[in-house]
Amino acid sequence: MSNLPLIVMAGASGDLGGRIARALISRGVPTRALVRTNTRQAQLPTGLEVVPVDFADHDRLRAACDDATCIVSAVNGLGDVVLDLQSRLLDAAIAASVPRFIPSDYSLDFTRTAPGRNRNLDLRRAFKAKLDAAPIAATSVLNGAFADLLAGQAPIVLHGIRRILYWGEADQHYDFTTK
Numbered sequence: 001m002s003n004l005p006l007i008v009m010a011g012a013s014g015d016l017g018g019r020i021a022r023a024l025i026s027r028g029v030p031t032r033a034l035v036r037t038n039t040r041q042a043q044l045p046t047g048l049e050v051v052p053v054d055f056a057d058h059d060r061l062r063a064a065c066d067d068a069t070c071i072v073s074a075v076n077g078l079g080d081v082v083l084d085l086q087s088r089l090l091d092a093a094i095a096a097s098v099p100r101f102i103p104s105d106y107s108l109d110f111t112r113t114a115p116g117r118n119r120n121l122d123l124r125r126a127f128k129a130k131l132d133a134a135p136i137a138a139t140s141v142l143n144g145a146f147a148d149l150l151a152g153q154a155p156i157v158l159h160g161i162r163r164i165l166y167w168g169e170a171d172q173h174y175d176f177t178t179k
């Protein structure tokens with residue numbers, strides 16, 4: 001039995017969330033995964049305490065946050081997830097007196113970009129305003145883009161034609177990290 005404090009996660013069935021969960025488990029950190037009632041549990045890392053919840057049920061959600069030292073969110077989606085679902089999770093965390101909340105940002109530094117230019121960053125900025133006004137400590141992970149996007153969803157490295165794509169300045173700096 002580990003004496004380390006409990007982490008409660010949302011999004012542990014996802015790609016990044018699964019990686020975070022496996023990293024916590026490998027360090028012996030007790031980790032509770034809040035999942036939707038219809039989430040396929042086979043896709044969850046082993047070693048987690050899995051708690052299926054209705055994310056619309058405040059009381060169940062609050063009870064599922066009990067004893068946590070930190071909520072780690074790695075959910076993915078648009079306004080209904082980044083704003084609505086994370087707000088419900090935040091309310092539950094505050095009601096359960098959880099000291100810290102890590103939202104599902106994992107993005108470039110949206111505090112230094114102009115509002116209205118990127119929908120995904122605007123959603124994160126709106127949730128950050130809510131989180132900063134809430135009586136809970138917050139940590140935002142601003143890791144830049146994940147490098148696998150370079151040859152995938154943001155095809156900048158074009159292996160086929162042996163070219164690197166850029167807009168405007170070829171010396172434009174980007175932040176990347178590995179998942």
Ligand SMILES: NC(=O)c1ccc[n+]([C@@H]2O[C@H](COP(=O)([O-])OP(=O)(O)OC[C@H]3O[C@@H](n4cnc5c(N)ncnc54)[C@H](OP(=O)(O)O)[C@@H]3O)[C@@H](O)[C@H]2O)c1
Nearest residue numbers: 011012013014015016039074075076104106107144145146
């Ligand atoms: N910086 C970058 O380049 C970069 C790249 C990729 C991702 N990201 C970020 O990393 C984070 C995680 O992304 P990902 O790719 O790991 O996502 P993913 O694989 O699609 O996983 C999404 C997770 O969110 C959960 N989820 C979605 N809608 C939900 C809802 N309505 N209620 C409850 N749970 C819900 C899913 O649960 P189910 O299993 O129940 O569906 C799943 O666990 C996001 O913030 C994303 O923007 C950043």
